Amino acid sequence: MTIKIRGIDFQENLNNAMGLEFTNLSHRWGFQSPNWPYFQDVKIERIHYMAKSGVLSQRITTSMHSTTHIDAPAHVVQGTPFIDEVPLPHFFGSGIVVSLPKKKWESITADDLEKACGKAIRPHDVLILNTGWHKVYEDGDYFAYCPGFVPSAGQWMVDKQVKVVGHDTQANDHPLATAIGPQRNGPLLPHLEKEYKEWSGGNDWAKDFPEWEPVHQILFKNGILGIENVGGDLDAVTGKRCTFAFFPWNWDRGDGCIIRLVAITDPSQKYRIEKGEAF
Numbered sequence: 001m002t003i004k005i006r007g008i009d010f011q012e013n014l015n016n017a018m019g020l021e022f023t024n025l026s027h028r029w030g031f032q033s034p035n036w037p038y039f040q041d042v043k044i045e046r047i048h049y050m051a052k053s054g055v056l057s058q059r060i061t062t063s064m065h066s067t068t069h070i071d072a073p074a075h076v077v078q079g080t081p082f083i084d085e086v087p088l089p090h091f092f093g094s095g096i097v098v099s100l101p102k103k104k105w106e107s108i109t110a111d112d113l114e115k116a117c118g119k120a121i122r123p124h125d126v127l128i129l130n131t132g133w134h135k136v137y138e139d140g141d142y143f144a145y146c147p148g149f150v151p152s153a154g155q156w157m158v159d160k161q162v163k164v165v166g167h168d169t170q171a172n173d174h175p176l177a178t179a180i181g182p183q184r185n186g187p188l189l190p191h192l193e194k195e196y197k198e199w200s201g202g203n204d205w206a207k208d209f210p211e212w213e214p215v216h217q218i219l220f221k222n223g224i225l226g227i228e229n230v231g232g233d234l235d236a237v238t239g240k241r242c243t244f245a246f247f248p249w250n251w252d253r254g255d256g257c258i259i260r261l262v263a264i265t266d267p268s269q270k271y272r273i274e275k276g277e278a279f
Contacts (some may be wrong), residue, residue, distance in 0.1 A: 003023045019268040023242075025166070025261040026068035027137055027231035034139045036170065037180060038062045064256045070164075070246060071172065073220035076213055080220055082157040083254040090225055092245050093126040093163055095126030096265065099239045102131040102147035105199060107174060108167075110152035120241075123161035128263075130238045134168035134231040144189055148174030151211075154218030164244075165219065166227030166261060168234060173215045176205050183212040184210070227261060237263045 001016060002009040013022040027033070033042050040063070047058035065071070070091075073080035102108060108129070109181045121127060136142050154172075157165055171178055176196065179186035182205055187193065196205045211216040219226055227246065243261040249257045 004006075004191040008194040017269050018271050019266065020271055021265045021267060023237050023263040023265070024232040025234055025237070025263055026229050027134070027229055028261065029067040029258055033067050034137055034142065035066055036143055037131070039066060059142045059252075062258070064251070064254055064258060065228070067230045067258060068227065068231060068261055069256055069258045070225055070248065071216070071220070071256045072225075072254060073223070077217040077220045079177070082252075083248055083257050084250055084252055086225065086248075090163060090223075091248055092243075093124065094241065094243045095122075095128065095163075096120055096241050097128040097130060098133055099238050100129050102133070104141075104145040104147070105174070105196070106147040106175070107150045108147055108153050109150055110156035112152055113156050118160075124163045125160075126164045126166070126244045127162045128227075128230060128234075129165070129167040129169075130230075130234050131168055134229075134234050137168075137229065137231055143170045144175060144180060144192060145184060146170045146175050148177070149215040150174060150177075151214045151218060154217070157224055158218060160221045162224055164225045164227065164246075166244075168228045168230045169228070171213075171216075171228055172219060172226040173213045174209060177211065177213055177215075181209060182206040183209065188271065227259065230261060232261075237265070240265065261278075 001011060003012045030042060031044060035041065043061040045059045046056065047059050048055050050056065072083040072086065096117060099107065100112060100116045107175065131147055133142060133146050148169055149172060173274045175181060177183060180188050193205055197203060197251060234274060243264050244261065244263055246259045246261045251257055
């Protein structure tokens with residue numbers, strides 16, 4: 001029931017005194033983590049170290065939108081809540097991990113979601129999607145060629161009263177509905193215009209993706225948070241109903257935050273959430 005890490009005994013993720021199973025659904029964060037095309041690299045500096053001070057202290061310079069992270073509504077929709085203003089129930093809850101395999105640039109639609117989990121989803125569920133793209137999470141193909149949500153998928157989540165959606169793709173929208181493509185201050189990757197035309201059989205990407213981040217806006221205006229770049233041991237819990245915990249930084253007026261997303265299952269059904277009564 002214990003695992004030794006650097007000489008110290010800890011309880012294991014899948015074998016511990018509570019009888020719960022903890023599955024990490026987050027990509028590694030740190031030096032040379034893959035980055036969205038216009039972000040600077042993560043910087044971590046040791047300010048104090050053992051030989052100097054007898055303690056370890058570090059200074060971190062980073063975007064709040066790197067690796068596995070959750071977007072605040074204020075990230076895209078001006079005048080909506082920052083991450084520290086979102087109540088804590090929106091960072092915890094039960095839900096499902098759904099298999100929805102997708103290839104390069106394919107759309108994730110309302111019909112896709114209904115076929116994959118329409119009968120299983122419950123009001124106020126956390127919905128985590130496994131498209132398979134967490135397996136190619138690097139600085140190359142992942143950000144440019146991910147599949148992505150289109151507006152009908154966003155409206156489906158509103159109608160189903162999803163509380164939080166997480167996915168193993170680069171953003172809450174299709175990449176070509178972001179600045180990677182022809183939107184706002186893009187295209188960050190202009191070579192994709194010709195490639196998209198060839199891939200689509202002659203379509204103009206600006207006509208196929210006429211709106212800037214429409215799914216972000218649908219979700220955020222309806223209080224649905226989005227977890228981007230889900231990864232880790234995602235396959236291990238795909239097809240299962242789990243309880244999820246994700247830990248936001250209490251970051252004043254933050255437009256998003258790096259998180260640790262964890263799926264928790266209880267094979268023994270012996271653990272309980274306490275009522276909060278005095279003892």
